[in-house]
Amino acid sequence: MTNLKNHLLGRGVFSSSHYRKEDFLVEYRGDIITKEECERRRRLYHNALEVFLFQLLFNGRLLWVDAAREDGSLGRLINDNHINTNSKMKIINVDRKPYLCLFATKDISPGQEITYNYDVSEWPWRNKVTSDTEIQTSTSLSCAGQKTGTQKCCSSKRVTSDTEIQTSTSLSCAGDNTGTQKVTSDTEIQTSTSLSCAGENGGTQKVTSDTEIQTSTSLSCAGDNTGTQKICKLYVISVAVSSLDKCASCSGPYNAFKWVRVKCKIILKSSENYARRKTKTMVS
Numbered sequence: 001m002t003n004l005k006n007h008l009l010g011r012g013v014f015s016s017s018h019y020r021k022e023d024f025l026v027e028y029r030g031d032i033i034t035k036e037e038c039e040r041r042r043r044l045y046h047n048a049l050e051v052f053l054f055q056l057l058f059n060g061r062l063l064w065v066d067a068a069r070e071d072g073s074l075g076r077l078i079n080d081n082h083i084n085t086n087s088k089m090k091i092i093n094v095d096r097k098p099y100l101c102l103f104a105t106k107d108i109s110p111g112q113e114i115t116y117n118y119d120v121s122e123w124p125w126r127n128k129v130t131s132d133t134e135i136q137t138s139t140s141l142s143c144a145g146q147k148t149g150t151q152k153c154c155s156s157k158r159v160t161s162d163t164e165i166q167t168s169t170s171l172s173c174a175g176d177n178t179g180t181q182k183v184t185s186d187t188e189i190q191t192s193t194s195l196s197c198a199g200e201n202g203g204t205q206k207v208t209s210d211t212e213i214q215t216s217t218s219l220s221c222a223g224d225n226t227g228t229q230k231i232c233k234l235y236v237i238s239v240a241v242s243s244l245d246k247c248a249s250c251s252g253p254y255n256a257f258k259w260v261r262v263k264c265k266i267i268l269k270s271s272e273n274y275a276r277r278k279t280k281t282m283v284s
């Protein structure tokens with residue numbers, strides 16, 4: 001097993017089993033928010049969190065999936081690769097609600113890092129020289145970065161088209177599990193989805209809002225706190241041990257965001273500041 005240690009990449013998600021091309025890998029899970037709410041959060045967020053605001057066009061409407069919260073899900077930890085990627089994000093329509101799901105674009109072997117193209121071409125790290133990249137080998141299947149010791153991701157999908165899954169969909173994913181979720185929005189989206197998830201079980205989650213998005217989610221998760229260790233299909237390699245909240249010069253809410261051994265100043269100046277206002281855009 002290879003543990004890629006890169007001072008700039010931070011954590012990354014790796015496969016621990018075989019995936020075939022077009023297999024469902026993981027959901028990019030977060031709050032579905034409107035433009036107004038997105039702007040509000042941008043003002044509140046530390047710059048380093050803005051990269052988690054994933055923009056998508058769904059039924060002619062601009063929405064964002066905000067995965068800034070450290071919720072134990074894996075989708076939010078998948079790194080960008082615009083040259084040689086092995087997966088692709090798609091918008092899956094379940095009961096008129098968008099889900100960002102990652103599918104393999106080629107066969108993936110155990111130990112390979114899962115990456116996809118963030119799409120916007122100007123991400124700062126794409127111009128960076130990788131001289132400080134460090135490669136280490138490791139034999140452990142580390143699930144670091146997860147709140148729970150248990151992690152299980154089963155892969156199954158029923159896709160009727162590239163961007164659509166009709167009702168009665170079973171998505172196996174890594175992510176948290178929220179019950180009722182409130183977001184700022186002027187529409188109501190209802191979902192009845194069966195998600196098999198790895199990660200924490202969030203119960204009810206509320207965000208400042210004037211409308212409600214209801215998610216009736218059937219949970220089949222291994223994200224408990226039993227400490228039971230299971231082999232993960234996807235797992236996280238974490239080289240990020242320092243946290244921004246340890247940096248005296250940082251301010252703002254950052255959700256115990258973990259970073260590599262990169263000083264946040266470097267991140268802010270050379271990377272995240274540059275990435276500000278840049279969001280990944282998906283069109284359904």
Ligand SMILES: C[S@@+](CC[C@H](N)C(=O)[O-])C[C@H]1O[C@@H](n2cnc3c(N)ncnc32)[C@H](O)[C@@H]1O
Nearest residue numbers: 008009010011012051076077078079080081125
């Ligand atoms: C959605 S997060 C991915 C998970 C992140 N590596 C972590 O540890 O939390 C995106 C952040 O990861 C880093 N990142 C993602 N892809 C990268 C790449 N190809 N090169 C360098 N950094 C990358 C950037 O700092 C970016 O802001």
